[in-house]
Amino acid sequence: MIDELDLALDRKYEAGFVTDIQSETFEPGLDESVIRRLSTMKGEPEWLLEWRLKAYRSWLEMESPDWANLDIEPVDYQSISYYSAPKSMKDRPQSLDEVDPELIRTYEKLGIPLHEQQMLAGVAVDVVFDSVSVVTTFREKLAEAGVIFCPISEAVREHPELVKKYLGSVVARNDNYFSALNSAVFTDGSFVYIPKGVTCPMELSTYFRINELNTGQFERTLIVADEGSQLSYLEGCTAPQRDDNQLHAAVVELVALDDAKIKYSTVQNWYPGDENGKGGIYNFVTKRGIAHTNARISWTQVETGSAITWKYPSCILKGDNSVGEFYSVALTRGRQQADTGTKMLHIGKNTRSTIITKGISAGRSSNAYRGLVKMGPKADNARNFTECDSLLIGDKCGAHTFPYIESRNPTAIVEHEATTSKVSDEQMFLCQQRGLDPEKAVSMIVNGFCKEVFKQLPMEFAVEAGKLLEISLEGSVG
């Protein structure tokens, strides 16, 4: 039975194809001159160049982190090219019709119907293709509400005061090895600003895609929700099949000012590598949000891709009564390795956080949850509830849970629950006896296991996430 499952899980990556778009790409290598050239090409102001150079200098001083629970080959940073742009980007397209049809076809193959469904669904799409944003829709409608949603490179030019104020305010330039690298060389990403009291009229979404050989991806996302505002942001990723490991070191910063609410959802489906783990994406992302008084930050993520995932979306609960949430589904198969989790730093009084994670391991993969809950001395009556559930498929995979709790306030309460279960032969037999094939049965059981997290996702994303798990678990695509 389980061997049969292994076979079923052994599917080829569906999105594995390469788009043929000519690119203008830097030679591999990194030094200060590369950063200057990058900054000049992007027409950046002096302060940003200085900021990058400082980040670069601190990065040089830092050591690559000790790989937690991961078994990893060292990354050669000099073999990476730090800038690439599709040629057709020289003149920015004004509408989707002007977009390189090859790119549109790529998205269609991925089942991302940019043209119709997205618009019908009312989603504004800021597509990051390699490093430069090529399509932005719904800008006007958002502008009417006073919402700014644009490539961060554009925000640097058009809204320098906002960028200068908040860039690096949540994830410091020298916070960690990868955030320092990102700060030095980030090429583009999204910028969002929601003015006071405004509820963003639509869900905002970005699709990331990596398509250039040896091109590191260093997106930078900055989202600022001003007092009393609200937004829901969707991030989805998928990449074509590649032979070289591709590094992805993004930084996402969220700022929720007093009474603001930010919901950030990610469905991540990067190429996980072949059966032996060769050729997948290395995904080292720093995601962090700061919640001021009465604010709420909610991270929801569904991770199915990458050879190696290392990320801990975190919340700094600075303001009194602020709320942090982390809902996660991480599926590993083949030889994938994931080490993910969250950090909830309770600083203000009555701060609350909820962590619900569902780890699914199949094949020979390894899936670890690592979470830190820290109750500061002023965090009176703070509460955390953590639930970590692991589901094993087969007996060659592993699941690990590493909860770290630091409490410096006696009135704070931290609760932790963890379970590990297997897709049992009895469950499989019941499903099959009712006529379901083994692949369908596994995907159904797994989807059921993830239900608590899926229901946190926006509707259409939840459907997509369910399908993604099903596809990820199937031997063939139907």
Next chain:
Amino acid sequence: MLSIQNLHAGIEDKSIIKGIDLTINPGEVHAIMGPNGSGKSTLGYVLSGRDGYEVTEGSATLNGEDLLDMDIEERAVAGFFLAFQYPVEIPGVSNMVFMKEAVNAAREARKQEPYTAGEFLKLAKEACKQVQLPLDFLKRGVNEGFSGGEKKRNEIMQMILLQPTICFLDETDSGLDIDALQTVANGVNSQRDPNRSFVVVTHYQRLLDFIEPDFVHILADGKIVQSGDASLALKVEKEGYGFLGINYVEEDV
């Protein structure tokens, strides 16, 4: 329709079914009784193709097709239904979604259009009422937190929705109070049809008061030691298995 000949089967090296011959014609109800450990559940598992059960000799055909050569799900869509003695839970998977997928898998195998969500909901609600489960059981996870009796009603609901041709009910009556027993029996009786047959595994005559069997078989140590009509069950009820010369130790059921 179901024809079992000289069936020998077991788990790993342990032989459990030791030569069973049984023919079940369309529309018939066969009751199987017998002491605990005699192989009743094993027979259901072997016929449904559960992993780990090896057939060492003999054959079983369903409507002329070699049942033993099919995958579990092929047997299911061919019309073999097993109501479990101990139904398992599948947390988070709603009964509704589970059954819709199952019914549509069977329809697909028969080259019928799948039911839409709306069409299926109507059928599911009816089936739910028929086994007297509140409608919110459709939304709940499969058997998740159900009581013993609710699980058994849920099995019958699945049977009603799947419309199988042969239903193997493994101690569906065990642990039921009299109301639940009657509901289950009514569910089964409502499905009696000239084209559908039942194998009802039970320890109790009381179920057979409601579901009248055409034949009763006594299974002991992997073999059918006696077959008869409904009166055989009455005799077992009165005298136990002693008259068959079986060394029978009563266990908790």
